[in-house]
Amino acid sequence: xxxxxxxxxxxxxxxxxxxxxxxxxxxxxxxxxxxxxxxxxxxxxxxxxxxxxxxxxxxxxxxxxxxxxxxxxxxxxxx
Amino acid sequence: xxxxxxxxxxxxxxxxxxxxxxxxxxxxxxxxxxxxxxxxxxxxxxxxxxxxxxxxxxxxxxxxxxxxxxxxxxxxxxxxxxxxxxxxxxxxxxxxxxxxxxxxxxxxxxxxxxxxxxxxxxxxxxxxxxxxxxxxxxxxxxxxxxxxxxxxxxxxxxxxxxxxxxxxxxxxxxxxxxxxxxxxxxxxxxxxxxxxxxxxxxxxxxxxxxxxxxxxxxxxxxxxxxxxxxxxx
Numbered sequence: 001x002x003x004x005x006x007x008x009x010x011x012x013x014x015x016x017x018x019x020x021x022x023x024x025x026x027x028x029x030x031x032x033x034x035x036x037x038x039x040x041x042x043x044x045x046x047x048x049x050x051x052x053x054x055x056x057x058x059x060x061x062x063x064x065x066x067x068x069x070x071x072x073x074x075x076x077x078x079x
Numbered sequence: 080x081x082x083x084x085x086x087x088x089x090x091x092x093x094x095x096x097x098x099x100x101x102x103x104x105x106x107x108x109x110x111x112x113x114x115x116x117x118x119x120x121x122x123x124x125x126x127x128x129x130x131x132x133x134x135x136x137x138x139x140x141x142x143x144x145x146x147x148x149x150x151x152x153x154x155x156x157x158x159x160x161x162x163x164x165x166x167x168x169x170x171x172x173x174x175x176x177x178x179x180x181x182x183x184x185x186x187x188x189x190x191x192x193x194x195x196x197x198x199x200x201x202x203x204x205x206x207x208x209x210x211x212x213x214x215x216x217x218x219x220x221x222x223x224x225x226x227x228x229x230x231x232x233x234x235x236x237x238x239x240x241x242x243x244x245x246x247x248x249x250x251x252x253x254x255x256x257x258x259x260x261x262x263x264x265x266x267x268x269x270x271x272x273x274x275x276x277x278x279x280x281x282x283x284x285x286x287x288x289x290x291x292x293x294x295x296x297x298x299x300x301x302x303x304x305x306x307x308x309x310x311x312x
Contacts, residue, residue: 013227014264016187065144068137068173070180071227 001046002079003058007067008039042066051078080311082108082123085151087142087166092128092287096164099287100125103303104311113145122310123160124151126167128220128285138181138223139169152176160204160310161279165221168271168281177272177281178236179228184221185264191220193296194262195249196270196284199242203273204309205280206243208301214247215298217284219262219270224283226265226272233267243271243280 009015015037022036044061048054055076062074082100086093093110100108109119113131118124132141142148148170155161155176163171171177184190195214198206209215228236236242245268246261261268263283271282286299 014182014185014225016183016185016225016264020187065136065140068140068180070172070178071182 001048001051001054003044003046003054004077004079005042005044005058005062005066006039006075006077007042007062007072008075009037010071010073013071039072054078080104080122080307081106081120082125082306083111083119083121084108084125084127085111085113085147086127087113087129087131087145089131089133090127090129090166092164092166092285095285096125096127096287099290099299099303102290103300103307111147113142113147116146116150118147118150118154123162123306124154126151126161126163126170128165128167131166131170134223137169137173139166139171139173142166142170143173148174155274155279158276158278160306162205162306163279163281164285164287165219165224165283168283169223171279171281176279177274178232179226179266179272181223181283182225182227182264183223184225184262189220189222190224190262191218192262193218193289194270194284195247195260196244197247199245200240200273200277202240203243203277203280203305205273205277205302205305207309208305214250215244216249216289216296217286217299218288219284220288221263221283224263224265226263226269226283228266233269236269236272237267239275241273241275241277242267242269243273244269244282244284246270 289296290299
């Protein structure tokens with residue numbers, strides 16, 4: 001089973017990289033971009049076939065390593 | 080007294096801090112490889128600066144899961160003295176031993192220069208040898224030193240005297256060529272913090288880099304002297 005994990009900064013946490021990207025898009029002439037937030041996208045192959053067990057395992061991975069929950073939220077998608 | 084310096088793949092201030100420790104403690108610290116699982120009998124654990132595991136995932140995130148760190152966390156929770164400098168501070172917040180997180184510097188640049196620091200709490204094993212309120216000159220060298228914590232956590236740090244150092248103006252006032260007093264956008268100008276019990280210190284500036292007159296300054300040395308007077312004997 002393939003899992004996709006999105007890790008994003010929590011609302012309110014300053015994202016200087018997102019701000020720099022926003023600025024660069026403006027310089028390139030892309031109008032109407034009001035905000036950019038940069039995050040991480042991680043693909044994980046699992047042997048597990050039961051979706052609920054997989055989800056639990058992935059949540060634990062996020063809590064322990066993949067995300068820093070002081071500043072980041074995570075979202076898990078399964079194929 | 081004796082110290083242990085934990086060495087990770089990518090540590091690069093381990094030898095600098097070993098020299099500073101030897102100068103104050105008059106004996107060599109034990110260098111402990113990250114893959115070891117047992118700590119030698121020592122009085123202090125130091126997590127040095129560098130780029131452990133290439134800063135993969137997040138600065139300090141991989142090192143915070145290494146075998147030796149489990150032992151460090153267990154001892155630190157029992158009140159054992161632990162000092163984390165730069166990458167060592169990042170590792171300490173990743174383990175949860177210290178609150179908050181260290182984000183990318185607000186101007187996105189790697190900053191490498193001397194900064195001025197105010198010692199906020201002198202009643203600890205790390206800071207007792209700083210006798211006056213004169214600011215210290217200590218170098219920083221980091222890309223992810225922008226201290227972040229939510230407002231209640233920041234308030235709590237201040238209420239419990241857990242702010243160790245703050246970035247401040249130098250004695251000669253602002254110098255435009257050197258940039259802002261706060262080099263990275265840290266919340267409330269925080270450069271270093273203690274845990275509640277004050278047995279753990281994490282700081283972004285490098286006291287070991289200015290602990291020898293030959294290097295241009297000695298403002299870092301009292302930190303190591305403080306540890307000797309508190310822990311020796």
